[in-house]
Amino acid sequence: MRRLPIYILLDTSGSMRGEPIEAVKTGLRALLSSLSRDPYALETVYLSIITFDREAKVLVPLTELDGFTLPEIEPPETSPTNLGEALELLIRQYGKEVVKTTPEQKGDWLPFAVVMTDGAPSDTMLFKQMTAELKKHRFARIVACAAGPKAKVDPLREITKDVVSLDTMDSNSFAQFWQWVSTAVSQQSQTADSTQEDLPPPPNEINLVL
Amino acid sequence: MTTIKTKAKDGTPVEFVYKDPMQGGVKDVYFAPDKSYVVAFFRKNPDIAGQERIEKLVGQYRKGIFEQAGGEYWKKLFCWPEKIVEYDGKIGMTVPAYQSHFFFGKQTSLAGAEKEGKWFASAKNFNRFVPAEEKGTLLSYLRICLLLSRAVRRLHAAGLAHSDLSYKNCLVDPSGGNACIIDIDGLVVPGLYPPDVVGTPDFIAPEVVSTLHLPVGDPNRKLPKRETDQHALSVLVYMYLFHRHPLRGRKVHDQEPDIQERLEMGEKALFIEHPQDKSNRPNLRENDKVCLPWVDINKTPYTMYGPLLKGLFELAFITGLHAPAQRPMAGDWETALVKTCDMLQPCQNSQCVKKWFVFDNTTKPTCPYCGTPYKGVLPVLDFYSTRNGKDYKPDNHRLMVYNNQYLYQWHVDRTVFPDEKLKPEHSKPVGYFAFHQGKWIFINQTLPAMKNLSTGEVVPVGKSVDLTEGLQLLLSPEATGRIVNVKIVKND
Incomplete structure (x- = not known):
């Protein structure tokens, strides 16, 4: 069965400590529970979570939706935002985990990725290099989210055209964002490999960056 | 609660709770306070042609299907839009709520x-x-x-x-x-x-x-x-x-x-x-x-x-x-x-996930899902009918016999078919099958003139006939009545 891989890249730098990370976790749990009641998502979705602060790490490798449990996420006191390193890891995981289509065999559906940060990349050189490298990999869609007032939109636009921003980092905004992601993932799981589909209309708390 | 009370285009009252809509692909859906129907508003109003289409949909086409004899039958099969509603500049339709059996328990x-x-x-x-x-x-x-x-x-x-x-x-x-x-x-x-x-x-x-x-x-x-x-x-x-x-x-x-x-x-x-x-x-x-x-x-x-x-x-x-x-x-x-x-046969394994299988015309029928072979005597009935009053030809229709299997008028008469036009008097069984004292029998409940063609005897209402290899029964002497031919598959 062809899988729909979903990669979630989460900023876990120091500024996410406390309420923001709790709100993100609540949002992720809601995302999991809503996708678990969606017959399209249940059939195909596999999820992976990559976190990044001082270093990027695979918190959960690509795992079937059914049986996916969200581990503890504990951002360090202070740390840089190594988004470049996260992209490097994403590219490595993509190469390792996603089954490619060859003339002999159908591979997985094109992956879907979500990048969420509340700041700007600290490893600017690597970030630049990796955004170029990322372009060589096919995704059904990458959605980037600039969360809160300090998040920089411009670097995210290097990654994807689908950038959204959240004015505040309160639990309501995060809840709305993850619910919207869940709708987008569900939609993706219904449209085979089509990359043309519009994103679902975002709720008021989420601003599409045009 | 923000319940809106308004009127549909046809002048009848419509109410809906105007908050937290369910979002469909192109519509936002609000429930009526009693949840008996929903009002689905298009997020983007349809163009003139689209509006004309939904007008016809709730009008002419709906009436053509539901307001004719037997129209009631279709209410279970279609969730059909009923009225057009305009509110707050948006165009919507009322649609009956889904019946409760369409939600998981x-x-x-x-x-x-x-x-x-x-x-x-x-x-x-x-x-x-x-x-x-x-x-x-x-x-x-x-x-x-x-x-x-x-x-x-x-x-x-x-x-x-x-x-x-x-x-x-x-x-x-x-x-x-x-x-x-x-x-x-x-x-x-x-x-x-x-x-x-x-x-x-x-x-x-x-x-x-x-x-x-x-x-x-x-x-x-x-x-x-x-x-x-x-x-x-x-x-x-x-x-x-x-x-x-x-x-x-x-x-x-x-x-x-x-x-x-x-x-x-x-x-x-x-x-x-x-x-x-x-x-x-x-x-x-x-x-x-x-x-x-x-x-x-x-x-x-x-x-x-x-x-x-x-x-x-x-x-x-x-x-x-x-x-x-x-x-x-x-x-x-x-x-x-x-x-x-x-043509279904009940699987004899009570744990079987599909419970039934289609008889495959072999002498050793086996459930394809769980692999359980059928054990015992299995009568198979083939139907024949005539177009000229004398030659009976196969109808390409077969009935498998199992305990408490029923025979209906649509088996007896080739002009009767079990669809929306079936008359209520035809929805009751005319007879049934049972395994009784080691034999398969057919019990005639209502067929007035059923005849055992093998013996020439009439089988009166209330009486039974043993199902044996080659037995032929004339179910009805009417021109549209059928003959059944019995085949017996043994698998011990």
Whole structure:
């Protein structure tokens, strides 16, 4: 069965400590529970979570939706935002985990990725290099989210055209964002490999960056 | 609570709770305070042609189907828009709420979720996620397919095409044997209104997929119409009976995903079970084990539901896949499914997941799902009727006998068929079968002039006749009455 891989890249730098990370976790749990009641998502979705602060790490490798449990996420006191390193890891995981289509065999559906940060990349050189490298990999869609007032939109636009921003980092905004992601993932799981589909209309708390 | 009280376009009162809508693809849906109906507002108001179409939908077309004799029957099969509502600059329609049997039971893991067709059309979902008490039996899937075919046949008879038949737009309830077509507002009248949807990926007809790249208005672009509905219906029937898609096999046409999708569902579409061209057989990846036996076409071939459905699957996915005019009509499915239900045999293994199987005409019938062989004496009844009053010819209709199997008027009289037009007096059994004191017998309950042709004796009401090899019974002496011929399969 062809899988729909979903990669979630989460900023876990120091500024996410406390309420923001709790709100993100609540949002992720809601995302999991809503996708678990969606017959399209249940059939195909596999999820992976990559976190990044001082270093990027695979918190959960690509795992079937059914049986996916969200581990503890504990951002360090202070740390840089190594988004470049996260992209490097994403590219490595993509190469390792996603089954490619060859003339002999159908591979997985094109992956879907979500990048969420509340700041700007600290490893600017690597970030630049990796955004170029990322372009060589096919995704059904990458959605980037600039969360809160300090998040920089411009670097995210290097990654994807689908950038959204959240004015505040309160639990309501995060809840709305993850619910919207869940709708987008569900939609993706219904449209085979089509990359043309519009994103679902975002709720008021989420601003599409045009 | 922000309950809005307003009036529909026809002047009747409409109420809805104006907050937290459920969001569909193009509509926001609000419940009436008593939840007996919903009001679905288009997020983007339809254009003039679209408005005209929904006017006709709630007016002329709805009346044509529901306000005729027998119209009540269709209320279970269609969730049909009833009134047009305009509020706050938005155009919407009232639609009856889904019946409660289309939601998963409260005690199940999916409590409250809609039973949309996808739950049951996918082997992984069916095997792993659908709660056991919601799985239904083979009989219930045949019945669901029958109801959907009947509903589509009715639309087509009215000159309409649904244009987006898919498991998304069909609610099914296997445990109760119910089905209902929803999201009817995309309905098209060929030649009158251009369709505004192309359909759902798994269900779009090949000729539509292969001309999708042409601009709307191009004379070569193929749009949804009756024949594309026929393709979608065949795919639906196949998916509910086999829990897999008939065209999604292993064949790679192009490594570019969009092109692959366009070729695989369009120009190069190929039946995964094509008897000669075996290049598109289903893939068996490691994670497909959860889908067994449905990914294994040797264990569950398209022929397993008997000759009638086999013939239609061949028309749908071999002969007619790229030749729309040859596709089976909805009514063909309906007839074949009714007859196939009569060919069912209960599996003797009480734990069997499908509970029934179609008798395969062999001397050693075995349940294909659990492998349990049938033990005992198995009477098989074949029906014959006459067109000229003397020669009786086979009707291609067979009834399997099991304990408490019934015989109905539609078995007795070739002009009676169990559909929406069935008269109430014909819905009661005319007799039944039982295994009694080591013998299979038929008990005549209401047939006034049934005759044992082997002995020449009349079998009066209230009396029984032993079912033996070669026994012939004239069920009714009327010109449209049938003869049955009994065959006995022994398997000890």
